[in-house]
Amino acid sequence: MTVRFRLDDDELALRAGVRELLGRCFGRERLRAAVDAPGRLDRELWRTLGTAGFFSLRLPEADGGAGGGLPEAVLVFEEAGRALLPGPLVATHLAADSVPGAAHGETVVTAVDGELVEWLDAADTVRGDARGAVPLRSVDPLTPLHRLPADRCPAPDPVAVLLTAAEQLGTAGRVCEMAVEHARTRKQFGRPIGAFQAVQHLCAELLVRAETARAAVYAAAVTADPADIAAARLLADEAAVRGARDCLQVHGGMGFTWEADVHLHLKRAWVRARRAGGSAWSEERLAAALTDGPVAVSGAVDGEALASDVTDRGTRG
Amino acid sequence: MDLSYTPQEEEFRARLRAWLATALPGLPARPSPDDWPARRAYDLGWQRMLYDAGYAGVHWDSSPVLRLIFLEETERAGAPYVGANFVGLLHAGPTIAAEGTAEQRARWLPPILRGEQVWCQGFSEPEAGSDLASLRTRAWRDGDCYVVTGSKIWTSHAEVADWCELLVRTDPDAPRHRGISWLALPMDAEGVTVRPLRTLAGPAEFAEVFLDEVRVPVAHRVGEENDGWRVTRVTLSFERGTAFAGEVVACRRVLTALARAARENGRWDDPVLRRALARLEAEFRALWRLVQWNVSEAEAAGGVPGAGGSVFKLRYSHARQELYDTAADVLGADALDLDRPWVPARLSALAYTIAAGTSQIQRSIVAERILGLPRGR
Numbered sequence: 001m002t003v004r005f006r007l008d009d010d011e012l013a014l015r016a017g018v019r020e021l022l023g024r025c026f027g028r029e030r031l032r033a034a035v036d037a038p039g040r041l042d043r044e045l046w047r048t049l050g051t052a053g054f055f056s057l058r059l060p061e062a063d064g065g066a067g068g069g070l071p072e073a074v075l076v077f078e079e080a081g082r083a084l085l086p087g088p089l090v091a092t093h094l095a096a097d098s099v100p101g102a103a104h105g106e107t108v109v110t111a112v113d114g115e116l117v118e119w120l121d122a123a124d125t126v127r128g129d130a131r132g133a134v135p136l137r138s139v140d141p142l143t144p145l146h147r148l149p150a151d152r153c154p155a156p157d158p159v160a161v162l163l164t165a166a167e168q169l170g171t172a173g174r175v176c177e178m179a180v181e182h183a184r185t186r187k188q189f190g191r192p193i194g195a196f197q198a199v200q201h202l203c204a205e206l207l208v209r210a211e212t213a214r215a216a217v218y219a220a221a222v223t224a225d226p227a228d229i230a231a232a233r234l235l236a237d238e239a240a241v242r243g244a245r246d247c248l249q250v251h252g253g254m255g256f257t258w259e260a261d262v263h264l265h266l267k268r269a270w271v272r273a274r275r276a277g278g279s280a281w282s283e284e285r286l287a288a289a290l291t292d293g294p295v296a297v298s299g300a301v302d303g304e305a306l307a308s309d310v311t312d313r314g315t316r317g
Numbered sequence: 318m319d320l321s322y323t324p325q326e327e328e329f330r331a332r333l334r335a336w337l338a339t340a341l342p343g344l345p346a347r348p349s350p351d352d353w354p355a356r357r358a359y360d361l362g363w364q365r366m367l368y369d370a371g372y373a374g375v376h377w378d379s380s381p382v383l384r385l386i387f388l389e390e391t392e393r394a395g396a397p398y399v400g401a402n403f404v405g406l407l408h409a410g411p412t413i414a415a416e417g418t419a420e421q422r423a424r425w426l427p428p429i430l431r432g433e434q435v436w437c438q439g440f441s442e443p444e445a446g447s448d449l450a451s452l453r454t455r456a457w458r459d460g461d462c463y464v465v466t467g468s469k470i471w472t473s474h475a476e477v478a479d480w481c482e483l484l485v486r487t488d489p490d491a492p493r494h495r496g497i498s499w500l501a502l503p504m505d506a507e508g509v510t511v512r513p514l515r516t517l518a519g520p521a522e523f524a525e526v527f528l529d530e531v532r533v534p535v536a537h538r539v540g541e542e543n544d545g546w547r548v549t550r551v552t553l554s555f556e557r558g559t560a561f562a563g564e565v566v567a568c569r570r571v572l573t574a575l576a577r578a579a580r581e582n583g584r585w586d587d588p589v590l591r592r593a594l595a596r597l598e599a600e601f602r603a604l605w606r607l608v609q610w611n612v613s614e615a616e617a618a619g620g621v622p623g624a625g626g627s628v629f630k631l632r633y634s635h636a637r638q639e640l641y642d643t644a645a646d647v648l649g650a651d652a653l654d655l656d657r658p659w660v661p662a663r664l665s666a667l668a669y670t671i672a673a674g675t676s677q678i679q680r681s682i683v684a685e686r687i688l689g690l691p692r693g694r
Binding site: 004005006007008011071180183184191192194195196197199200201203204205207208211212213214215216218219221222223227228230231232234235280282283284285286287289290291 | 318319320382572573576577580585591592594595596598599600602603604606607609610612613614616617625628631632677679680681683684685687688689690691692693
């Protein structure tokens with residue numbers, strides 16, 4: 001049977017392999033240790049990621065890469081987002097073919113992105129003009145940020161938008177699991193809070209947003225269409241930010257503590273939502289797609305007159 | 318992750334597209350929404366055309382992917398919707414096909430496929446909406462007949478239906494899911510009264526059906542006595558699966574038309590409105606991918622629509638309402654004029670978060686059946 005638009009065995013194995021690797025080299029203890037040592041990038045971890053092919057994933061095999069495409073990259077970055085892996089992952093990944101050492105984790109590459117630069121002090125190479133950058137007290141303990149005097153960003157690289165969306169998807173999936181785990185085990189009024197519909201429905205919406213974003217992100221990885229990527233980004237941002245908020249709410253008072261990991265997901269989701277043109281670039285890209293006329297569905301182009309309304313069908317009972 | 322189609326599927330698409338191009342110009346004009354007999358004739362006529370062209374059973378015997386291609390292409394070509402054939406083709410028919418005897422299949426299925434008979438659905442009752450299993454319409458056994466008394470509501474096309482797939486309570490003492498049976502009720506039977514039900518959208522899209530000691534032969538029961546709940550669930554999940562795929566295509570067309578209208582009336586220059594339209598474009602692109610994802614999952618599961626249908630229904634019903642609310646922002650004061658495009662559709666969209674399981678029920682289904690949370694209260 002054809003596998004189609006779902007994960008095939010190779011993709012499932014890739015996802016499981018990356019999850020296992022990150023669990024081993026960046027588990028919860030390492031995550032919390034990193035939170036306690038802000039600004040320090042673990043170069044050994046970076047080399048481990050390099051050796052595992054994290055940055056060289058899409059390089060041709062002849063150049064020492066894995067010859068992977070965007071679908072593989074999206075699965076790997078989804079796992080990175082899930083694990084809250086720190087560092088300028090997207091910028092280094094995108095520099096794998098041009099900056100020596102980037103592909104194998106020897107060099108840390110960051111990039112100017114709009115008015116912000118992530119991990120400027122820890123990076124060996126900065127792409128773009130970072131002159132005049134001043135540090136700010138980053139809201140995310142795991143992402144040091146510098147602020148530029150002006151927006152020096154050309155149009156964002158769609159691949160950077162897509163990989164950021166994949167990281168957001170990782171957060172969206174993880175916060176859904178965290179909310180459900182907590183709702184199952186936390187008891188109040190003599191029963192698990194997950195037995196209360198008000199809590200159940202928050203959890204259901206977490207899943208709905210994550211799964212809708214998943215379809216959009218994976219499809220954009222297959223088509224590589226900039227409008228599909230823009231759509232994926234908007235859906236994934238919403239699923240991550242809104243999802244982390246609802247997860248925090250499900251955790252109650254525990255969710256407001258530093259000790260719980262929920263806030264780390266929310267803060268990282270906020271940082272990612274500002275990357276690569278933010279939502280504005282993607283919205284305008286889609287607005288432009290709307291006025292280009294033809295609407296592409298399943299790859300085909302529909303050039304017919306589009307004036308008609310949806311027939312009023314009522315519903316069926 | 319693969320979004321490509323097999324050569325056989327592409328050939329199916331090309332053949333269908335070519336047929337639609339020749340068949341659609343020959344269609345009669347669409348009847349007025351208030352003219353029920355004309356609507357019945359139009360919808361049955363379309364089904365007959367599908368039958369003659371070999372597409373009548375596409376919802377029954379094709380793979381989920383071919384069904385998706387069929388829905389996508391017919392919608393893109395502006396072909397008629399299933400309309401009055403909805404229950405026959407998508408609920409009662411598949412139920413009879415799966416659970417009926419050879420005689421029952423031979424009696425009821427060919428007229429549905431040939432576009433000769435209309436079915437309606439007698440499930441919901443005034444006191445049994447989301448809680449369908451609490452239905453109270455009673456059927457007593459009297460010789461080789463059931464005697465049925467009760468009332469049904471939200472029955473589409475009841476005025477022009479030949480048959481009604483009816484859920485009745487045959488054992489009031491059994492646990493509520495276990496005492497229900499599925500009957501095929503002839504709508505011209507003595508004791509059946511149909512009263513149109515006017516909705517907030519204006520035209521009478523639905524009806525109430527009153528049953529007063531209606532005699533239904535026992536031979537009209539599909540499945541075992543008291544097994545009607547299981548019999549029904551065989552097909553109920555379809556409505557949350559691919560059934561709305563064509564509508565997603567249609568919503569994207571509406572969105573394109575809205576963008577054009579906004580550019581013409583100058584409201585496109587308002588970044589808030591422009592970006593709201595862009596976000597809807599993102600939404601419906603994603604929903605189309607979600608349909609493809611669910612169809613791939615269903616295919617892998619042997620054709621059974623999975624739990625992804627509830628996820629889709631929750632998201633789609635909300636998105637459809639957002640679409641027409643945003644249409645109202647494009648229209649400005651014209652949004653209050655029932656004769657303007659999109660205004661009637663804005664009203665009927667209000668049913669989407671209620672019909673076929675309210676959003677609240679769907680969230681409970683997602684929470685309990687997919688996420689495995691304890692049963693709620």
